[in-house]
Amino acid sequence: MKGQFTNVMISLGRTVAALGIVGLFLFSEQTLTIAADGPVAAPSTSSIEQALTQVTSEDESVREAAIRVLIEQGDVSLVPQLDEIRANADRSIRQPIKQLIDLFKNRAKLTSPNSDVRRSAATDLGTSGKPSAVPWLDAAAANEPNKWVRYTMEESAALLKLASDDPSIKAAAADKLGDLRSQNGVPVLKQLAEAGGGAEATESQKTVAKAAGAAIERIETWGVWSNAFETIFRGISLSSILLVMSLGLAIVFGLMGVINMAHGELMMVGAYATFVTQQIFKAFLPPSLFDSYFLTAMPVAFLAAASFGLLLEATVIRFLYGRPLETMLATWGVSLVMMQAARVYFGDLTAVIAPGWLSGGAQVMVGVYLPFNRIFIIGMSIVCILGVYFVLFRSSLGLRVRAVMQNRNMSACLGIPTRKVDAYTFAFGSGLAGVAGWALTLVGNVDPGLGQNYIVDAFMVVVTGGVGKLAGTIVASLGIGGLNKLIEPSFGAVYGKVFILVMVILFLQWRPSGLFAMKGRNAD
Amino acid sequence: MEKNKPNEASPVKADNVAASEAGPSRRELLVQGSKVAAGIGVAALLGNLGNWALSYAAGKEPIKIGILHSLSGTMAISEVSLRDTVMMAVEEINAKGGVMGRMIEPVVVDPASNWDLFAEKAKQLLLQDKVAVVFGCWTSVSRKSVLPVFEKNNGLLFYPVQYEGEECSRNVFYTGAAPNQQAVPAVDYLMSKEGGGFKKFYLLGTDYVYPRTTNKILRAMLLAKKVPLANIEEEYTPFHHQDYQTIVGKLKKFAAGGGAAVISTINGDSNVPFYKEFANQGLRAEDAPIMAFSVAEDELRGMDTSALVGHLAAWNYYQSVDTPQNKKFVADFKAYCKKNNLPDGDKRVTDDPIEAAYFGVYIWKQAVEKAGSIEVDKVRKAVYGSKFLAPGGEIMMDAANHHTYRPVLIGEILKDGMFKVVSRSKGLVKPEPWSEFTNPEKGCDWVAHQGTYQK
Numbered sequence: 001m002k003g004q005f006t007n008v009m010i011s012l013g014r015t016v017a018a019l020g021i022v023g024l025f026l027f028s029e030q031t032l033t034i035a036a037d038g039p040v041a042a043p044s045t046s047s048i049e050q051a052l053t054q055v056t057s058e059d060e061s062v063r064e065a066a067i068r069v070l071i072e073q074g075d076v077s078l079v080p081q082l083d084e085i086r087a088n089a090d091r092s093i094r095q096p097i098k099q100l101i102d103l104f105k106n107r108a109k110l111t112s113p114n115s116d117v118r119r120s121a122a123t124d125l126g127t128s129g130k131p132s133a134v135p136w137l138d139a140a141a142a143n144e145p146n147k148w149v150r151y152t153m154e155e156s157a158a159l160l161k162l163a164s165d166d167p168s169i170k171a172a173a174a175d176k177l178g179d180l181r182s183q184n185g186v187p188v189l190k191q192l193a194e195a196g197g198g199a200e201a202t203e204s205q206k207t208v209a210k211a212a213g214a215a216i217e218r219i220e221t222w223g224v225w226s227n228a229f230e231t232i233f234r235g236i237s238l239s240s241i242l243l244v245m246s247l248g249l250a251i252v253f254g255l256m257g258v259i260n261m262a263h264g265e266l267m268m269v270g271a272y273a274t275f276v277t278q279q280i281f282k283a284f285l286p287p288s289l290f291d292s293y294f295l296t297a298m299p300v301a302f303l304a305a306a307s308f309g310l311l312l313e314a315t316v317i318r319f320l321y322g323r324p325l326e327t328m329l330a331t332w333g334v335s336l337v338m339m340q341a342a343r344v345y346f347g348d349l350t351a352v353i354a355p356g357w358l359s360g361g362a363q364v365m366v367g368v369y370l371p372f373n374r375i376f377i378i379g380m381s382i383v384c385i386l387g388v389y390f391v392l393f394r395s396s397l398g399l400r401v402r403a404v405m406q407n408r409n410m411s412a413c414l415g416i417p418t419r420k421v422d423a424y425t426f427a428f429g430s431g432l433a434g435v436a437g438w439a440l441t442l443v444g445n446v447d448p449g450l451g452q453n454y455i456v457d458a459f460m461v462v463v464t465g466g467v468g469k470l471a472g473t474i475v476a477s478l479g480i481g482g483l484n485k486l487i488e489p490s491f492g493a494v495y496g497k498v499f500i501l502v503m504v505i506l507f508l509q510w511r512p513s514g515l516f517a518m519k520g521r522n523a524d
Numbered sequence: 525m526e527k528n529k530p531n532e533a534s535p536v537k538a539d540n541v542a543a544s545e546a547g548p549s550r551r552e553l554l555v556q557g558s559k560v561a562a563g564i565g566v567a568a569l570l571g572n573l574g575n576w577a578l579s580y581a582a583g584k585e586p587i588k589i590g591i592l593h594s595l596s597g598t599m600a601i602s603e604v605s606l607r608d609t610v611m612m613a614v615e616e617i618n619a620k621g622g623v624m625g626r627m628i629e630p631v632v633v634d635p636a637s638n639w640d641l642f643a644e645k646a647k648q649l650l651l652q653d654k655v656a657v658v659f660g661c662w663t664s665v666s667r668k669s670v671l672p673v674f675e676k677n678n679g680l681l682f683y684p685v686q687y688e689g690e691e692c693s694r695n696v697f698y699t700g701a702a703p704n705q706q707a708v709p710a711v712d713y714l715m716s717k718e719g720g721g722f723k724k725f726y727l728l729g730t731d732y733v734y735p736r737t738t739n740k741i742l743r744a745m746l747l748a749k750k751v752p753l754a755n756i757e758e759e760y761t762p763f764h765h766q767d768y769q770t771i772v773g774k775l776k777k778f779a780a781g782g783g784a785a786v787i788s789t790i791n792g793d794s795n796v797p798f799y800k801e802f803a804n805q806g807l808r809a810e811d812a813p814i815m816a817f818s819v820a821e822d823e824l825r826g827m828d829t830s831a832l833v834g835h836l837a838a839w840n841y842y843q844s845v846d847t848p849q850n851k852k853f854v855a856d857f858k859a860y861c862k863k864n865n866l867p868d869g870d871k872r873v874t875d876d877p878i879e880a881a882y883f884g885v886y887i888w889k890q891a892v893e894k895a896g897s898i899e900v901d902k903v904r905k906a907v908y909g910s911k912f913l914a915p916g917g918e919i920m921m922d923a924a925n926h927h928t929y930r931p932v933l934i935g936e937i938l939k940d941g942m943f944k945v946v947s948r949s950k951g952l953v954k955p956e957p958w959s960e961f962t963n964p965e966k967g968c969d970w971v972a973h974q975g976t977y978q979k
Contacts (some may be wrong), residue, residue: 095717124810127782187781227773234769241767339595347601347867353828354800361804371804374769444766445796445827449598453764453793488770493761494731 050458052081055097056089063093067100071132076108090469103130110140110153110474116360119149126156126184134160148363155182162188166430167204171211178215181222181366189216228366239481240381243474244439245454246461248432250473251392253462255405256425257448258317259324261331264451265338266430269308270301270437271446272342275350291355298438305434306427313426321422335451342448352441373442380439385430388470391428401425464504466514475515480504557620559917586622586629587898589888590649592660592681597637598792603662605822605872606684606881610659612860613885618782623889624748624896630795631655639669645672650679657682657888659881664688664734671696680900682888684880686817686839688737692968692976695900697907698927699880699887701840702955703741703845707787709932710815710838711742713947715749719766719934722754728771728776729789731760738789739847740819744961765794768801776805779812785941786814799831809834820875824941825868832937835978839876840930840944842915853882853915873941874915880928883914887921908971920952925968927955 006414047069054066070078079101086097102124109121122140125133134157136417141153154176161173162185174192189212194207195201249263260266281293318335320327354373361371392398403411404421412418437450446448461480465472480500488496509515548556591729593603613678614628622628631653635641642661649655649949650673657680660668674681674695686701700822713719725746729735739758746756757778759771778784790798795816803813824832843854857878858870866872891906892898909923920929930954935943958966958976967979 114622118806120810123808183777183780185781231770234773237769238767343596343600344867350826354832359804359830361806363806369806371801373800373804406621443797445793445798447601447793449764449793453766472834485770489774492759493765493771497762 031222035259046236048078049182052078052085055091055100056085063096067096067130070100071103071130076104079104099128099130103128103133107133107136110136115146118144118146119152122149122156122322125256126152126159129160129163131160131164133157138418148455151180151366155180155184158182159185159188162192166210170208174208174211174215178211178218181219183219183223183367186216186219189219223367226365229365229487233368233370233374235482235485236378236478237481238485239478240374240378241440241443242457242461242477242481243381244377244384244436245386245433245458246465246473246477247430247470248436249458250429250462250465250470251388251432252426252429253459254466254468254470255401256321256422256429257324257467258321259328259331260312260317260429261328261455262312262335262338262451262453263430263433264431264453265335265438266305266308267437267454268342268446269449270340270434271352271441271450272304272346272350272437273297273304273434274438274441275299275346275352275446276300278352287375291357294355294358298435301434301438302431303434303436306431309430309433310423310427312430313423317426318422320418327427339448339451345446350446352446354442358442377439380435384435385470385474388420388432397424460504461500464507464514466516469514471515472514472516479515530888531578536831544798574935582625586627587892588631588653588655590630590646590653590655590658590660591630591632591641591948592649592658592664593662595634597915599637599662599666601826602822602877605878606659606662608861608864608866608883609857609878612857612887613882615860616856617885617889623892623898627699635666639663640667642666642925646673646679646681647677650674650677656680656892656900657885657903659684661685662877665732667691667696668733674897678900680888681905682881682884685877686885688734689736689959690963692925692957692970694710694904694926694970694975696889696926697921698955698957699884700877700928701930701932702927702957703738703850703954703959704751705930705932705953706817706838707738707742707839708959708961709949709953710744710817710836710934711745711787713838713934714813714815718947720785722783722813723751724778724784725751725757726775726784726786726812727756727758727789729760730765730791730794732791733761733790735789739787741962742787744811744959748961758817761790763792763794766797768794768798769805771798771849772801772805775802776807779807782811784812786812788814788816789818790816791818795823796827799827799835803831807830819937820877821873821941821943822875822878824937825871825873827941829937829939829941833939835937836946837935837937837943839916839933839935839943841876842933842945843874844935844942844944845916845933846915847915849913850915852880877917883912885909886912886914918952922955925955925957926970927957927968929954933951 008360013133046082051066051069055064055070057063057066082097082101086094086101089097106125109117111116115136122137125137126283137153137157141150141157144150144153157178158173158176161169164170170192174189175415192212196205197269199433201209245267249260252258276299277297278293281290294503312334317327320330363369370482392401399505400416401422403416404418408418440450461476462473465476483503484496484500487499491499591607593607594600595604595607613632614630618627631649633645633649634647643741646658649658654830659682661670661681661683662685667683670681671693673679675693679695681696682699683696686706687698689702711725714722729739729743743756743758761771775786814836816837819837820839828846854874857874858872861872862869879887887907887910888903890910890912891903893907895902897903907921910967911918917931922929931951932949932953933945934947936946938944957968965979966976968976
C-alpha cells in the first residue's frame with residue numbers, strides 16, 4: 001500500500017514538473033519568439049554582418065540598402081547589437097536605427113501570449129509607415145484567435161497598404177478599411193479622396209478616390225451609430241454614479257427630513273476606508289490576494305460610514321429634528337471638521353489602485369469601448385437599489401422606518417422605539433454614502449475634498465426627484481445624467497453643467513415638489 | 525459747643541491716631557506704590573537697554589521674514605511643502621550664522637486657500653510684523669490678490685510657481701517658469717522629430733486664468749508655425765470636474781490616425797479622473813501623449829501612477845536631476861521632514877516649486893549680503909543679475925525683468941512617480957513675461973523703463 005502510494009506520488013510529481021517546464025516554455029516570451037523564428041530559413045550571417053557595419057555608413061543610399069537587408073533577413077535577436085550601434089552613432093543615424101529596433105521589437109511582440117501586447121504592437125506597426133511590416137501582420141492575423149487583435153492587425157495592414165504605389169492595392173486597402181469601419185483610416189482616406197477630386201487627377205487616382213470616398217461614407221455612418229451608443233452608455237454611467245451618491249441622501253433627507261451637509265464627507269469616509277483596507281492588504285497579505293481587497297473593502301466602507309453616521313446622529317442631529325436650518329448649519333460645521341481632520345491625518349499619499357480585473361475596458365463594437373469600472377458601477381447601483389428596496393419594503397426594519405416616517409406619534413403609541421429607528425435609518429443612509437465613496441474610488445481620487453465635489457449634485461438629484469420618494473431619485477438621476485451627457489459634446493463641460501443647473505431651476509419653478517411628489521397630508 | 529469742639533477735634537486726632545496705628549495711609553500707599561513702579565520701570569528700561577546692548581554685542585536682532593502659504597483648505601496639499609522648504613532653508617542659513625550675522629525669524633501665516641485672506645495676511649505681514657521679505661503664493665488668483673498690497677506698501681514677494689506671464693511687478697521676484705520657459709518649449713519638443721513630430725494638438729485645461737492665458741499663447745504659437753486650424757482643439761472643464769468620458773471620447777476621435785498630442789493644463793484633483801478615464805478607454809501614451817504643466821512629483825505621490833506611465837511633463841527641475849548638490853538637497857529635505865515629524869516623513873519628494881522656493885530664499889540672502897541692508901529698494905537692486913547654484917544647476921536672476929533664467933527639461937513619467945529627463949534645453953532660457961506670440965510689442969524692464977513698456 002505504502003509502496004503504491006509513493007509510486008503514485010512520484011509519478012504525480014514528475015507530471016507536475018513536466019507540466020511546469022512546459023508551462024515555463026509556453027509563458028516565456030523569449031523562448032516563444034525563438035520557437036516562432038525557428039522554421040524560418042536561417043539567413044546567411046555574412047550578409048547580416050555586412051549590413052550591420054554598413055548601417056552606420058556616411059552614404060545615405062548604402063545605409064538604406066543595409067536597413068532593407070536587415071528588415072528582410074533580420075529579427076529581434078539583432079536588437080542588442082543595434083542598441084549598441086545606436087548608442088555610439090550620431091544624431092542623424094540614431095533615428096532610423098531606432099525605427100528599425102522598434103520594428104523588430106513589434107514584430108516579435110506580434111506573437112506574444114498577452115493579447116494587449118499583440119494589439120499594441122499591431123497598432124504601432126500600422127503607424128510606422130514601413131510597408132515591410134505588411135506580410136508579418138497578414139501572417140499574424142491569419143493565426144489570431146482574439147477578434148479585436150485580429151481586427152487591429154488587419155486595420156494596420158490596410159493602413160500600410162494605403163501608402164503603396166499600386167493603385168489597385170490602394171483601392172483594395174480602402175475597401176478593407178471601409179469594411180472594418182476604421183476611424184484610424186479616415187485622415188489618409190480623406191487625403192486620397194481630395195487628391196482624386198482635383199483637376200489634374202489621373203485615372204488611377206480617381207478610382208482610388210472613389211474607393212476612398214465610399215469607405216469614408218461607410219465609416220462615418222457607422223461612427224454616428226457607435227457615437228450614439230457610447231453617449232447612451234455614458235449617460236447611464238453618469239446616472240449610476242449620481243444614483244449611488246444620492247440614495248443615501250434620499251433616505252436621510254427624503255425619509256427623515258434631515259438636511260445633512262456632511263453627506264459628502266460620509267462618502268469621503270467610505271473612500272478612506274477603502275484606502276485603509278488597501279494598505280492593510282498591501283502590508284499584511286501576499287500580493288496574489290491584493291486584488292480581492294476591493295470587494296472586502298465594501299462592507300468596511302459601509303460599516304465605517306454607518307458608525308460615523310450613528311455618532312453624528314447621536315451627538316448632533318438628535319437634538320435638531322424638525323429644525324432643518326439648524327441641522328444644515330450644524331452638519332456643515334461637522335463637514336468642515338471632517339475635511340480638515342482627513343487632511344491632517346491622511347495627508348496626500350492616498351493613491352487607491354484599482355484591482356486588475358476592473359482596469360481597462362472591453363471593446364464591444366467597432367468604436368465602442370466600455371471601461372470595466374463604469375460597468376461595475378452601473379451594476380453596483382442596481383444592487384444598491386435592490387438592496388434599499390428590500391430593506392425598506394420587504395423587511396420588518398423597513399416597515400418600522402416607514403411607519404415612523406409617516407406618523408411618528410402613532411408609531412410611538414404602537415410601541416415602536418422611534419429614537420432607535422431614527423438612529424438606524426440615519427446610519428443606513430450614511431452607510432450607503434460610504435458605499436458610494438467606495439465605488440467612486442474607481443473613477444476619481446481619494447482626497448479630503450472628495451465630498452465637496454459631489455454634494456451639490458446629490459442634493460440636486462434628490463430635490464428634483466421629489467423628497468420622500470425613492471423612485472423619484474432614480475428617475476431624476478437618469479434624467480440629469482442623461483441630459484448632461486447629451487449636451488456635453490456640443491456645449492462643452494462648463495456650459496453643459498450651467499445648462500443642467502438652469503434646467504433644474506426652471507423645472508423646480510414649475511414643479512416645486514419634484515418629479516414624484518409625496519401625495520396626501522404631510523405628517524411631520 | 526464747647527463740648528463739641530473737643531469732640532470735633534478728637535475724632536480727627538483720633539482718626540489720625542487710628543490711621544497711623546492701623547497702618548500706612550492711602551496717601552502714603554500711593555506715594556510708596558508710585559516709587560516702586562518707577563523703580564521697576566527704570567529697571568526694565570535699563571534691563572531692556574542692557575538686553576539690547578547684549579544682543580548687539582552678541583549678534584544683533586533677528587530679521588523677520590514672512591511665509592504666506594495655505595496650510596489648510598484645498599491648496600494645502602500643494603503649499604504645505606513650500607512652507608516646509610522655506611523653513612528648512614531658514615534653518616540651514618541660521619545654522620551657518622544667519623544673514624549679516626543676524627538670525628532669520630520666520631513668521632508663518634495661514635491664508636487657508638482663501639484668496640481674500642491672502643491679501644489680509646499679506647497686509648498683516650508687511651504692516652504689523654514688518655517683515656523684510658515674503659515667500660508665498662501658489663495660484664495666480666492668490667498672487668493677483670496680494671499684488672496691490674505689496675505694491676502699495678513697497679514689500680517684496682518671492683513667487684516660486686510656474687505661471688502664465690503677462691505680469692511685471694516691481695515688488696515680486698518670479699522664480700518659477702514664465703510661459704516661454706515651460707509651455708512653448710514643450711510644444712516645440714512635441715513638434716520636433718525627436719519628440720515625435722506631432723501635428724495635431726488638443727489643448728485641455730481647467731477653466732481659469734492660467735490655462736486660458738497659456739492656451740492663448742500656445743494657439744498663437746501653433747498658428748505662427750503654420751499648424752492648420754482644424755488641427756488645434758481647445759476645451760475647458762470646471763474645477764473639480766470628475767467625469768471625463770465625453771472629453772476622452774472626443775480625444776479618441778481627434779487622435780484617430782496618429783500624430784496627435786494633448787497639452788494638459790488641468791489643475792488639482794481633476795487630473796486623476798482624467799488620466800484614469802484616458803487609460804480605461806483603451807488609449808495608450810503612444811496614441812496621444814499627454815504633456816502636462818501642472819503635474820509634478822508631489823502630485824504623483826497621491827496618484828495611482830499606472831495610468832500615467834509614458835506621459836510627459838515640462839518643468840525646470842526634477843527630483844531625478846543628476847547633480848551632486850541635488851542629491852544632497854533631496855536627502856536633506858527628506859531628513860528634515862522626518863526629523864520634524866511632518867506627514868509622510870522621509871517619503872516626501874522634491875519638485876520644481878520646492879526647488880524654486882528653496883533657491884528664492886538663498887537669492888534673497890545673497891542680495892541682502894551684497895546690499896548690506898534689508899531695505900527693499902537696496903535688496904531689489906542687488907538681486908538683479910545674481911547667480912546661485914540651485915539643486916538643479918546654476919540659475920541666474922534676470923538683470924531687469926524680475927524673472928529667473930532656468931533650464932527647460934522635458935520629463936517622462938515613470939512607474940515610481942519620478943521623471944526621466946528625455947530632453948533638455950541648451951543652457952538657461954531667458955525669461956520673457958510678455959510672450960513673443962501674443963504680445964510681441966511689450967517688454968518688461970525695471971532698469972531702463974518703468975516695468976511694462978512698448979517696444
